[in-house]
Amino acid sequence: xxxxxxxxxxxxxxxxxxxxxxxxxxxxxxxxxxxxxxxxxxxxxxxxxxxxxxxxxxxxxxxxxxxxxxxxxxxxxxxxxxxxxxxxxxxxxxxxxxxxxxxxxxxxxxxxxxxxxxxxxxxxxxxxxxxxxxxxxxxxxxxxxxxxxxxxxxxxxxxxxxxxxxxxxxxxxxxxxxxxxxxxxxxxxxxxxxxxxxxxxxxxxxxxxxxxxxxxxxxxxxxxxxxxxxxxxxxxxxxxxxxxxxxxxxxxxxxxxxxxxxxxxxxxxxxxxxxxxxxxxxxxxxxxxxxxxxxxxxxxxxxxxxxxxxxxxxxxxxxxxxxxxxxxxxxxxxxxxxxxxxxxxxxxxxxxxxxxxxxxxxxxxxxxxxxxxxxxxxxxxxxxxxxxxxxxxxxxxxxxxxxxxxxxxxxxxxxxxxxxxxxxxxxxxxx
Numbered sequence: 381x382x383x384x385x386x387x388x389x390x391x392x393x394x395x396x397x398x399x400x401x402x403x404x405x406x407x408x409x410x411x412x413x414x415x416x417x418x419x420x421x422x423x424x425x426x427x428x429x430x431x432x433x434x435x436x437x438x439x440x441x442x443x444x445x446x447x448x449x450x451x452x453x454x455x456x457x458x459x460x461x462x463x464x465x466x467x468x469x470x471x472x473x474x475x476x477x478x479x480x481x482x483x484x485x486x487x488x489x490x491x492x493x494x495x496x497x498x499x500x501x502x503x504x505x506x507x508x509x510x511x512x513x514x515x516x517x518x519x520x521x522x523x524x525x526x527x528x529x530x531x532x533x534x535x536x537x538x539x540x541x542x543x544x545x546x547x548x549x550x551x552x553x554x555x556x557x558x559x560x561x562x563x564x565x566x567x568x569x570x571x572x573x574x575x576x577x578x579x580x581x582x583x584x585x586x587x588x589x590x591x592x593x594x595x596x597x598x599x600x601x602x603x604x605x606x607x608x609x610x611x612x613x614x615x616x617x618x619x620x621x622x623x624x625x626x627x628x629x630x631x632x633x634x635x636x637x638x639x640x641x642x643x644x645x646x647x648x649x650x651x652x653x654x655x656x657x658x659x660x661x662x663x664x665x666x667x668x669x670x671x672x673x674x675x676x677x678x679x680x681x682x683x684x685x686x687x688x689x690x691x692x693x694x695x696x697x698x699x700x701x702x703x704x705x706x707x708x709x710x711x712x713x714x715x716x717x718x719x720x721x722x723x724x725x726x727x728x729x730x731x732x733x734x735x736x737x738x739x740x741x742x743x744x745x746x747x748x749x750x751x752x753x754x755x756x757x758x759x760x761x762x763x764x765x766x767x768x769x770x771x772x773x774x775x776x777x778x779x780x781x782x783x784x785x786x787x788x789x790x791x792x793x794x795x796x797x798x799x800x801x802x803x804x805x806x807x808x809x810x811x
Contacts, residue, residue: 439512441466441514441515442512442513442514443512443513443563443568443801443802443803443804444510444511444512444802444803444804445460445510445511445512445513445521445803445804445805445806446508446509446510446803446804446805446806447500447502447508447509447510447511447521447806447807447808448502448507448508448805448806448807448808449502449503449504449505449506449507449508449509449807449808449809450505450506450581450583450601450807450808450809450810450811451505451525451580451808451809451811452505452809452811453505453525453526453809454503454504454505455525455526455527456501456502456503456523456524456525456526456808456809457499457500457501457502457523457524457528457529458499458500458502458509458511458521458522458523458806458808459473459474459498459499459500459520459521459522459523459524459529459531460473460474460498460500460511460513460516460519460520460521460522461473461519461520461522461531461539461541462516462517462518462519462520462561462562463516463517463518463519464481464483464514464515464516465514465515465516465517465564466514466515467483469517470483470537471483471484471536471537471538471539472514472516473494473496473498473531474498474500474511474513475496475497475498476497476498476499476500476501478500478509478510478511478512479511479512481514482494482495482496482498484533484537484539485537486533486535486536486537487533487534487535487537488535489535490532490534490535490540491532491533491534491540492532492533492534493532493533494531494532494533498531499528499529502523502808505809505811513563514563515563515564515565516561516562516563516564517562517564518562519560519561519562519563520541520558520559520560520561521558521559521561521806522542522556522557522558523556523557523558523580523582523808524551524554524555524556525554525555525556525580525808526554526555527554527555529542529551529554529556530542530550530551542554542556544576544577544627544635544637544641545637545641545644545645553629553634555579555580555634555635556579556580557579557580557581557582557808558573558582559571559572559573559582559584559806560573561804563801563804566799567797567798567799567801568586568796568797568798568801568804569795569796569797570584570586570795570796570797570804571584571596571777571783571793571794571795571796572584572596572598572775572776572777572794573776573777573794574638574767574776574777574778575638575640575777575778575779575780575782576637576638576641577635577636577637577638577641578599578604578607578635578636578767579604579634579635579636580604580808580809580810581598581599581600581601581603581604581808581809581810582598582806582807582808583595583596583597583598583806583807583810584596584598584794584796584804584805584806584807585796585804585805586796586797586798586801586803586804586805587801587802587803587805588798588799588800588801588802589800589801589802590800592798594796594798595796595805596773596775596776596794596795596796597771597772597773598771598772598776598794598807598810599770599771599772599776599810600770600772600810601809601810601811602810603770603771603810604633604636605633606766606769606770607636607766607767607770608626608633608636610766610769610770611623611625611626611636611762611763611766612626614762614766618758620650620653621642621649621650622762622763624642624649625637625638625639625642625763636763638707638763638778638779639707639761639763640707640708640709640779640780643704643707643708647704650703650704650707651703652703653703653759654701654702654703654706654733654759655702655703656759657733657736657738657739657757657759658700658701658702658733660739661733661738661739662685662688662690662700664738664739665683665684665685665690666684666685668684668743669682669683669684669743670682670683670684670690670692670738670743670745671683671743671744671745672692672695672725672728672729672744672745673728673744673745673746673747673786673787674695674721674724674725674728675724675728675787676720676721676724677720677721677724678694678695678720678721678724678725680744681693681694681695681721681725683695688700690713692722692725693721694719694721695719695721695722695724695725696719696721696722698713698725698729699712699713700713701713701714701733706730706733706734706761707734707761707779708780709726709727709730709731709734709779709780709781710780713726713729714726714729714730726781727781727784728745728746728781728784729745730780730781731746731779731781731782731784732745732746734760734761734764734779734781734782735749735753735754735755735760735761735764736754736755736756736757736759736760736761737749737753737754739757740753740756746784746785746786746789747786747787748786749786750786750789750790751774751789751790751792754768754792755768761778761779763778763779764778764779764782768792771794774792775791775792775793775794775795776792776793776794777793777794777795783795
């Protein structure tokens with residue numbers, strides 16, 4: 381999410397985690413080419429109920445985090461990274477004891493090894509390990525299955541994190557995943573993320589000081605295999621490279637990349653995929669107005685296509701997006717800048733393209749459409765559609781601006797947040 385402070389953390393490949401800063405609660409679940417449907421009642425949320433977790437006394441200014449191993453493996457590791465809000469936003473890890481903070485020093489050369497053990501072993505299947513964290517921005521809780529992850533340090537210091545797009549990365553053939561969070565003086569805010577890829581199921585839950593809980597259960601244990609099957613089926617159906625999102629190791633699928641990450645090293649892989657849909661959108665709004673609900677100071681901006689450009693008042697003009705622009709949500713007409721009205725339009729317009737709502741009835745976006753309307757067009761972000769479909773409750777961050785919701789609408793990004801957090805529970809494996 382763009383709201384997270386991640387500028388000091390170096391990556392092999394920069395990623396665009398867009399955020400519209402619109403967090404709400406509640407949702408339903410999507411069905412293939414039929415928008416969203418109610419989450420099936422037979423799907424059991426097997427994350428241990430927060431009220432069943434043991435609350436452990438923590439030091440002032442810290443938060444208890446319960447890490448649950450819901451995989452069938454006894455060789456599962458967790459890693460906690462982020463920027464230390466109490467120490468000048470320096471990058472930190474939580475060490476293997478689950479309490480001590482490790483702040484790497486700046487090395488003289490890139491790619492230095494860590495000087496502390498930061499792998500938190502989760503033990504046997506069904507086990508829970510309780511740890512505590514200080515105030516952290518841009519935080520991630522990483523999980524790896526049957527192997528440890530390698531983190532390196534560059535001068536700065538800056539952390540070199542695992543990459544799914546760099547084949548030379550030492551973690552490339554390891555099964556790993558993560559969730560994102562920020563814990564500051566205002567709140568704990570967290571989400572499960574599929575913006576980059578989908579692999580091992582993760583679920584999150586948050587209990588506040590009053591004992592009230594909220595959760596995002598994520599995928600069941602079978603969810604990843606379902607994603608793989610549906611991506612292959614979609615590739616057979618429309619001839620597009622949805623199956624190329626699947627990365628296999630030793631003959632087995634290890635992860636499925638997002639359409640945006642498939643563009644790394646394959647700039648033209650999506651070709652003219654969105655061209656017909658964009659043509660239809662441009663034709664529609666050449667003869668009628670479009671209204672973008674910025675949900676910000678700019679209010680509702682009315683516009684129309686003039687001279688092959690979408691003109692939206694103080695937000696300026698927008699050129700026709702191509703496939704890379706739509707999947708990345710950050711290039712071409714979706715590149716942000718100093719114009720705040722334009723920056724408010726971009727998430728809502730990019731989300732409308734990815735969800736294929738621009739040819740539906742109504743002229744307001746995102747208002748006027750609900751999750752039941754998303755992904756119905758044959759040309760859509762099928763990765764996002766499938767990812768939402770396999771979640772137990774339909775929620776999960778599937779593309780950079782997946783937190784865009786209509787006014788008073790339902791969260792589909794898979795977020796939890798509270799100003800008085802007491803226990804943050806994160807499970808891995810979906811079991």
